[in-house]
Amino acid sequence: MTVDEAGEFGLVARLVARLGPAGAAVLGPGDDAAVVPAPDGRVVATTDLLVEGGHFRRDWSSAYDIGRKAVAQNLADIAAMGAVPTGLLVGLGCPADTALAWVDELTDGLRDEAAEAGAAVVGGDVVRSAGVLLAVTALGDLQGRAPVTRSGARPGDVLAVCGRLGWAAAGLAVLGRGFRSPGRVVAAHRRPEPPYPQGPRAAMEGATAMIDVSDGLVQDVGHLAAASAVSIGLRRAGLEVPQVLVDVGAALGVDPYDWLLTGGDDHALVATFGGGVPDGWLVIGGVSAGEGVTVDGQPYGAGGHDHFG
Amino acid sequence: MTVDEAGEFGLVARLVARLGPAGAAVLGPGDDAAVVPAPDGRVVATTDLLVEGGHFRRDWSSAYDIGRKAVAQNLADIAAMGAVPTGLLVGLGCPADTALAWVDELTDGLRDEAAEAGAAVVGGDVVRSAGVLLAVTALGDLQGRAPVTRSGARPGDVLAVCGRLGWAAAGLAVLGRGFRSPGRVVAAHRRPEPPYPQGPRAAMEGATAMIDVSDGLVQDVGHLAAASAVSIGLRRAGLEVPQVLVDVGAALGVDPYDWLLTGGDDHALVATFGGGVPDGWLVIGGVSAGEGVTVDGQPYGAGGHDHFG
Known part of the structure; x- marks a missing residue:
């Protein structure tokens, strides 16, 4: 029917x-x-x-x-x-x-x-x-709290992430080459798993700015930097690269950091904090005076996803 | 660009x-x-x-x-x-x-x-x-009021309408025949003028049930009747037929009551009231025990608009 x-x-x-x-x-x-x-x-x-x-x-x-x-x-x-x-x-x-x-x-x-x-x-x-x-x-x-906007990051804050990065992009790359495995990355493309409760938790624990990673880490952190009028530095060494992304990257000839830094659709949460970060959050960089986003101190070239690009 | x-x-x-x-x-x-x-x-x-x-x-x-x-x-x-x-x-x-x-x-x-x-x-x-x-x-x-749902009509209530009926349908018929005038009905098709403030006003003055006419008067009143488990009788004599609809109907060979009873997209408000009706509302029928919608005591055959019909 x-x-x-x-x-x-x-x-x-x-x-x-x-x-x-x-x-x-x-x-x-x-x-x-x-x-x-x-x-x-x-x-x-x-x-x-x-x-x-x-x-x-x-x-x-x-x-x-x-x-x-x-x-x-x-x-x-x-x-x-x-x-x-x-x-x-x-x-x-x-x-x-x-x-x-x-x-x-x-x-x-x-x-x-x-x-x-x-x-x-x-x-x-x-x-x-x-x-x-x-x-x-x-x-x-909002349960009585102020909304955590994109514009509250301040020099001296740390940048932290909670949730998966690069998994959906790796899954999309696998599907794009006509494969269906590894199943874990394909499933990640099909069904993101945003860490919902960590948003209110970050707010309660003093997050100064927050965004979800829908278009890619560098691009979405760029929105935080622009809205807050600060510079945000990411450190590759701060990112955890899951073995499955290393393996898929090797098979497809892709640097897995490209997926972590520019892959969208995983909907991890990325936030800035003036003090410590909540359990389950990983510090991946910091905020300073200036503008734009750097990766290991250098401007990062590749963009994220533009729906009309 | x-x-x-x-x-x-x-x-x-x-x-x-x-x-x-x-x-x-x-x-x-x-x-x-x-x-x-x-x-x-x-x-x-x-x-x-x-x-x-x-x-x-x-x-x-x-x-x-x-x-x-x-x-x-x-x-x-x-x-x-x-x-x-x-x-x-x-x-x-x-x-x-x-x-x-x-x-x-x-x-x-x-x-x-x-x-x-x-x-x-x-x-x-x-x-x-x-x-x-x-x-x-x-x-x-809602400004502290209960929402006016579709399910509150009671036998003995009167049915009243506020806003235009049939204008958009007449305008659509004109456009469908390749004409662009009369401009007033074509404009009504292009841009409805729902009587926004009359919704809260009806609520304040005791409306028991309300809906906006998006699919056609008979059909939308049918939703009120079904949700309220009552019968609603419309009276043709209660409806005001604007001269421009009489004229367009004569030109196109359409009974203007068809537009008033089944034409959608004007977004008039139709509501039931246990007592009097607010200024600007026109009584067009009444509520009794039973089910369904009648027009002048008879079931009305023609339907309204079904997006998957």
Whole structure:
């Protein structure tokens, strides 16, 4: 059965049933709008648009993984503000002949990744489109804290990271050469694992600036440096290079540091701290007066990902 | 100059500058997420996905009007909950060769419609896509009131409408026949004018259920009837048929009541009230025990708009 045969309202009813309870929502799917708690008196909100071909390929990722990834990249933005997620809205566009089974799996992925972070899908929209589209909006709560912006890094701060770097890029490189293994890096491309609770934790422990690594470490640290009007120096020796990236790099003829420094889509959190860093965070550099990003004291040439480059 | 030549970050910087101040936002565009006031301790949230070809045509609507319409249909959902808008997030997908001038006009339309309702665009995303896509999320505040859902209509309530009915459908019919006039109905198709302040006002004056007419009066009133488990009777004699719809109907051989009863996209508000109705609202029917929607006591056959029909 296809989405066309189900019809708009049949499809919505099916998705809503499959998503299950709307978590902490005051009012979940099915009305003109959802109502979500905002106990802090402010709401953190971010949106991402994902397009088949540009952000995912249906032949490289399962519907389930596409759903998980779409939610993960949005919830990583909530975590990077130091907030906890409170709800998600999902706009889904798909061709009329899309199998309902495919949409079911996508829905399961959306639901499971939201649940992983303690949130739920509370509303959305479905439309017909030429390729599959996902528009995900995530909402979060600051629990009374100031948001951790990109602009608070100060000379003397240390730079630290929590989460994987370079794994998704290595997985993409593997898939791009027509391989499907090592499974761990391919899985990392298909399904990022952002360290959600570490965002609020970093905020509680004094992070001065924070961002999630969606476009590549050098590029995203560059956003911190620009917004904070400081220079940030990365040290290669501070980065941990997993053996699997060394192995894949050797097989494909790629320096694994390229993946760590420029690979996006893992959604690690990178933050600056004036004092010590929380457990689980790795110091990889420091902040000084000036501008731009250096790696081992030198400007780094290669860029990250530009969606219109 | 095209969006491709501007690059992702150049495009974002241009959009943010053009959007101007982020209204009441605590934190506007440029970070991982926006932060918006939610003084009520809850946030109303709704999202819509608009796809070129399905929801708009670049040869039938200007970029400016597409922007205004995209925002209007979302803010109408906020109003239909009885809430006031607090912020908007906009995901924009467009082909690499899209002229920056076109995006500028779209941005102006988004900004101006938001301002019309007292809100502002506080964040978003840009991606490359085959056709133009807009993913709009609107946030709102209930000001301490209960949300006005679809499920509160009770037998004995009256049904009332505020705003235009059938105008956008007549305009679409005119365009579909290759005409461009009368300008008033064509403009209504291109740019709806939802009566935003009347949503909170209806809530304050005791509306028991409310919805905005996006898919057609009969169909949307059907959603109220189904959610409230009641029957709702519409009376043709209660509807005001504007002379311009009579004239266009005569020219095109269409009964103007068809447009009033089944035409979508005007985003009028329709609500049920246990007592009197606020100024500016027109009583067009009533609520009784039972199910479904009748027009002058008879079931109404023609449907509204189904995005996957």
